[in-house]
Amino acid sequence: MDSVGVAAAAPDAGPGPAWQSKCPWGAPSTTSISCSLADVMSEQLAKELQLEEENAAFPEVVAAAEGPFITGENIDTSSDLMLAQMLQMEFDREYDAQLRREEKKINGDSKVSISFENYRKVHPYDSDSSEDEVDWQDTRHDPYRADKPTTTPKRGFIGKGKDITTKHDEVVCGRKNTARMENFAPEFQVGDGIGMDLKLSNQVFNALKQHAYSEERRSARLHEKKEHSTAEKAVDPKTRLLLYKMVNSGMLETITGCISTGKESVVFHAYGGKSATEDKVIPPECAIKVFKTTLNEFKNRDKYIKDDYRFKDRFSKLNPRKIIRMWAEKEMHNLTRMQNAGIPCPQVVILKKHVLVMSFIGQDQVPAPKLKDVTLSNEDMKKAYYQILNMMQQLYRECNLVHADLSEYNMLWHDGKVWLIDVSQSVEPTHPHGLEFLFRDCRNVSQFFQKGGVAEALNERELFNAVSGLNITADNEVDFQAEIEALEKMNEDHVQNHGKKLSTFSSDGDPPIYDE
Numbered sequence: 001m002d003s004v005g006v007a008a009a010a011p012d013a014g015p016g017p018a019w020q021s022k023c024p025w026g027a028p029s030t031t032s033i034s035c036s037l038a039d040v041m042s043e044q045l046a047k048e049l050q051l052e053e054e055n056a057a058f059p060e061v062v063a064a065a066e067g068p069f070i071t072g073e074n075i076d077t078s079s080d081l082m083l084a085q086m087l088q089m090e091f092d093r094e095y096d097a098q099l100r101r102e103e104k105k106i107n108g109d110s111k112v113s114i115s116f117e118n119y120r121k122v123h124p125y126d127s128d129s130s131e132d133e134v135d136w137q138d139t140r141h142d143p144y145r146a147d148k149p150t151t152t153p154k155r156g157f158i159g160k161g162k163d164i165t166t167k168h169d170e171v172v173c174g175r176k177n178t179a180r181m182e183n184f185a186p187e188f189q190v191g192d193g194i195g196m197d198l199k200l201s202n203q204v205f206n207a208l209k210q211h212a213y214s215e216e217r218r219s220a221r222l223h224e225k226k227e228h229s230t231a232e233k234a235v236d237p238k239t240r241l242l243l244y245k246m247v248n249s250g251m252l253e254t255i256t257g258c259i260s261t262g263k264e265s266v267v268f269h270a271y272g273g274k275s276a277t278e279d280k281v282i283p284p285e286c287a288i289k290v291f292k293t294t295l296n297e298f299k300n301r302d303k304y305i306k307d308d309y310r311f312k313d314r315f316s317k318l319n320p321r322k323i324i325r326m327w328a329e330k331e332m333h334n335l336t337r338m339q340n341a342g343i344p345c346p347q348v349v350i351l352k353k354h355v356l357v358m359s360f361i362g363q364d365q366v367p368a369p370k371l372k373d374v375t376l377s378n379e380d381m382k383k384a385y386y387q388i389l390n391m392m393q394q395l396y397r398e399c400n401l402v403h404a405d406l407s408e409y410n411m412l413w414h415d416g417k418v419w420l421i422d423v424s425q426s427v428e429p430t431h432p433h434g435l436e437f438l439f440r441d442c443r444n445v446s447q448f449f450q451k452g453g454v455a456e457a458l459n460e461r462e463l464f465n466a467v468s469g470l471n472i473t474a475d476n477e478v479d480f481q482a483e484i485e486a487l488e489k490m491n492e493d494h495v496q497n498h499g500k501k502l503s504t505f506s507s508d509g510d511p512p513i514y515d516e
Helices: 003-009 043-057 080-107 170-183 202-228 237-248 299-305 320-341 378-397 434-451 460-468 477-498
Strands: 252-261 265-272 285-291 348-352 355-359 411-414 417-420
Touching (some): 170 202, 237 252, 237 348, 237 355, 252 285, 285 320, 320 348, 320 355, 320 378, 378 417, 378 434, 434 460, 434 477
Antiparallel strands (some): 252 265, 265 285, 285 355, 348 355, 411 417
16 A cells, blocks of 8 residues: 555554655644634734734834933923923013014005014024025015115225225215115105116205105195095095985985086085975985085185175184085075076085085986087077076076176076076175176177077177166277276275165166067
């Protein structure tokens, strides 16, 4: 029997020779460890097996530590010096945080900012950066900024012999003047003159210095004017507050925008709201006239007010800026007189300081055109002339007023008739210059309608007599104006003697009414 048969026949035999274990056809001898089910389900056994696998896969590498970490646990807190240093460091951090908050609060969104860098206790330090890198937060040193030119010593010169350089040297003075430009106002852009090695002469530097001072004063004036006055197409904060109050109270529904600008006021369009009182009706569309609070826009206002007996006593007691409110009040009174006489004009709604709210002459935010901008037929032009002539007579006789600025620029054409606007400068005929103003109005009206082709248009002298009822017979305009000045002088003397505003003009009766 061969060896294979012997091995298969005697499996329970003891350990055989060594060649039997190396036989490839022999069964391997394995030793099995018997364990119970409770040991397999044990968590401790599972942890031990997992730990063995991790140790076999990742052998432990022990690295030599250079030194212990500095933490709060291994610091020797028994030392008073160490405790004091830790407290001081914490205090410095809190102080720097407070400085950063104050710096952010003060700077805000301003282009020019301040820094408390010099007052900080602990300056920022980046351990990754090299010593050659620049901390851009610290602006005390800028490697890309050109050094300022060195100043000459107190003795006034540098060098010896032929190489001597005095303080009056052209190059030295030029570089000094370039460096001095940095002291100009921030809004004056000077550029990088030092980096370009710019050399300014004394004459050029003095001119630039004077210009910088002038621009600084000019910017301050413009800023003050913008904040405290009403400019063209814009209003100051006080005026905006008045408009907001009108809208919030319900008097105005909304303000749409600017429709007209002039030498004395800015006019806005608005939709009317509801009135607080039932007896007052607010029109659907309103015109808000905001009088400009800058006297340089219309400097000759005082001559229309100081000689008007209605405002003469109040004029001497007010400062120039309060005259603007009186100017608005005067237009309100003049419009009220014209409205009571039946003359087509805007209806007064309310007056608040220098803001006058009136009815809007136009429709759907479109203002009525001025008489100079509208093209009328011959019949309409003739109709407009007779209507203006009638209104001038009504204004003089019933309202006891002279427009004083009547022209095609202050007359609107709406609904087939002429409307008068801008009566803030209107005065009474007894004004020291009332007849002169009337003659000027007659000249403007007569020239406009004569150019418009109205054959029935009277000349300025005939129109003056027709409106005023005076019979001034003069062959030329010079003598005519001389007689007007004589009448005004007579009336002024009468006022000074009697203290009453009574007209001493002689007329043959009421002025005639011209109808078509």
